[in-house]
Amino acid sequence: MNIVIVEDNNDLLDDLLFGLEHAGFNARGVSSATALDDLVGGGAFTPDLLILDIGLPGEDGHSIACRMRADQTALGIIMLTARSDTREKLKALDGGADHYLVKPVSIDELVAVIRALGRRIPAADEPSEQWQLKCRQYGVIAPSGEQMELTALEMTLMRALAEQQGGPVSRRSIVSAMGHEWLDYDQRRLDTLISRLRRRWREKSGFRLPLETERGEGYRFSAPVVLIA
Incomplete structure (x- = not known):
C-alpha cells in the first residue's frame, strides 16, 4: 500500500515513516499541501492512503481531505492530530476522513487502523497476477x-x-x-x-x-x- 504522511513536525514524521516502513508499507512524507501536490501531481507516486495533520502551514488538513476525497473517492484518509475537540472530529469525518486519531498514538494502533482500512482500498500499485x-x-x-x-x-x-x-x-x-x-x-x-x-x-x-x-x-x-x- 502506498501511503503519504503530511506532517510538519519533522521528528514525528521520521518516527512514523520508520514505523510504517518496518510494517511493510511504502510510505512517503511531506510537510505541507504544496509538497503533497508536488509529490503526487506528476503521477510519480499514487497514494492509496493519506495520513493528515490538521494544523499545517498554508492549507490545513481539513481542506486537503476535502479536495483529495473529491478527486479520488477510493482514497483512504486518516486524520492524525493533537486536536481532540469533538467538533474537529466531526468536521474531519464529514469532510471525507475515514478515521480520526488523536496524538500521541502508538505505531501498532496506527498500523492496525491502516490494515483495517486497507481491506476496502484497491491498492493502486500492486499487480494481482503471479x-x-x-x-x-x-x-x-x-x-x-x-x-x-x-x-x-x-x-x-x-x-x-x-x-x-x-x-x-x-x-x-x-x-x-x-x-x-x-x-x-x-x-x-x-x-x-x-x-x-x-x-x-x-x-x-x-x-x-x-x-x-x-x-x-x-x-x-x-x-x-x-x-x-
Whole structure:
C-alpha cells in the first residue's frame, strides 16, 4: 500500500515513516499541501492512503481531505492530530476522513487502523497476477515485467516465503533456512535484510514489494508466486 504522511513536525514524521516502513508499507512524507501536490501531481507516486495533520502551514488538513476525497473517492484518509475537540472530529469525518486519531498514538494502533482500512482500498500499485522467483539465476520478476537480481541471502529469504504461498513464515524458520543457529543469531540482521530488499525493489521498480510483516509471527509474501528452477 502506498501511503503519504503530511506532517510538519519533522521528528514525528521520521518516527512514523520508520514505523510504517518496518510494517511493510511504502510510505512517503511531506510537510505541507504544496509538497503533497508536488509529490503526487506528476503521477510519480499514487497514494492509496493519506495520513493528515490538521494544523499545517498554508492549507490545513481539513481542506486537503476535502479536495483529495473529491478527486479520488477510493482514497483512504486518516486524520492524525493533537486536536481532540469533538467538533474537529466531526468536521474531519464529514469532510471525507475515514478515521480520526488523536496524538500521541502508538505505531501498532496506527498500523492496525491502516490494515483495517486497507481491506476496502484497491491498492493502486500492486499487480494481482503471479510473481516469478528464478532460483538458479537469483532473480525476482513482477507480473508487470520488472525484475531484479537477488543476493544469496535475499534468494534464501524469498524462497522460504514463496514456498509457503502466502502463509506466514516464522523468523526462526527464516534464520534456520539461512544456515544460522536461532539462539546465536542477531535478529537485527534479518530486519536489515528485509528493509534493504524492500528498499532496493521500490527504487528499482517504483512500487512496493508485497513482503509483509506478520507481527508476532514473522513475514509472508502476500502475492501469488511461482518458483522457476
